[in-house]
Amino acid sequence: MRGQPLAKRKEKLEALMKNAPQNLHYSRHVHGNGNESFRTACESGMEGIVGKKPDSVYSATRNGDWIKLKCAKRQEFVIGGYTLSDKKSSGISSLLLGVYDDGELVYTGRAGTGLGESDMKDLAAEFEALKKLEPPFKDAPKPKTNETITWLKPMLVAEIKFAEWTGDKLLRQASFKGLRTDKNLEDIKIEKAEDDIQPEIPEESEKTMDTTDNSIIIGGIKITNPDKVMFIDPEITKIDVIRYYEKISKRMLPYVEHRILSIVRCPNGISKSCFFKKHPTTESKGIVTIRVQNSDGETEDYFYIENETGIISEAQMDTLEFHVWGSRSDELEKPDMMVFDLDPDEGMELSAVRQGVRDMRAVLSELSLRSYLKTSGGKGYHVVVPLKPAASWDKFHDFSKQVAEVMEKKWPDRYTSNIKKAKRVNKIFIDWVRNGRGATSVAPYSIRARKGARVSMPISWDELDNIAPDGIDMKEALSRINGDDPWKNLFDTDQYLI
8 A cells, every 4th residue: 555645545544444443533634725724723723734745655754745734833852951940839940951953962942831740750750860060051051040950961852842933042932741752862953944834824814814803702712713604504603602602611511620521623614524632732711731641651631621711712612522531630540420322223213222221220220320311412322320439440441341231131132232333233332431541421511513513411311202312402402401400419429339
């Protein structure tokens, strides 16, 4: 395949991905419209875009067949020291950074943000063995008032996000994003211009962007492109989506606040490509970044919503779907929200899906667990089990799998706990997989990025026979929040895994 043009390789890949697991996503592309695509990507909080020639063959080396277009600059730098300030009692106040030029380490500025408590502890341990008396930099900086500098042997590489280079070749608004152990020190130089290419925007377009402002303010957030069409049939615009989330936010917030997010953004509406996003790229009101260690030992940035403004911020950035972890950020390793997705095979009767929900509820009741019900906004229903945060992720995950296996053993002709598509023929898959650490499920009250703008809506058990899994749209959801809340006692449910 390496000798095939990119367009042909992507056709093959798309065909292979049709039956791929849910956690694998085919990366779609846009033909042409480079300026518009880049601008939209940046407005949506993406890091940037990659432009590739459709007729180019695969090459393991860098060449002119593809270019990176970055919204915010990001590069690796050598750490040559750090500062401590008497105004900051919690630890390191900034990192002193540099790049190599003709064998000399040239000072390029400091990064004073992005350092969390865990980062400072990890860095302090790394720095202890690297301290030295003399600065490693050519033209080393002098300490500012009320700060001390500790010099380090240039042995560590940091990834830094920054706004721009100043005229003095210093970083502006630099933020620490993590250590890079995969980089060689001698390779840390100022990146070539091709990495900082920006698409040329015609002068007239720039003028229009600067002078025309049809935005409005909702919840303290400036709304841009309010008339952008997000759904075609029926036509729903961006402002309609934002107004929905504004009105629903009070009811929705308890289920999304302080829970790590993955979101689905659709910068050009659902008729064009949408993308799944779980790492932050821009700072927004009501959105908090949290550093989390993954199962492979790597630490990455994730994000969560802390208030109703955060919901509006995400909607402004073209977010349609909100997916959340099963634990809160303050009890990250103790999950408290178990979700089972009853996912029917194509063509199955809705009555069979509803019976599956009843069977699931009965099995959970036998285990002395109270459960709640919501629509998925898609093919199935979600059965939700609130728990007190006590069990580990392993116990939580294993228990959910065992529940699904009980369903399969009791009714082998109806249900399967096997994730393989071939095992789901004429059966309902009891999806327990979303109950693992790092997995997510769609949040209550979230719109789905599908035709009709359906909502994943909490409903009462008595409503099961009257409401289809995709039976509630945005208008109906807003109407329902004026009535009784079927989940009003969910957070008072006092139950633990046995």
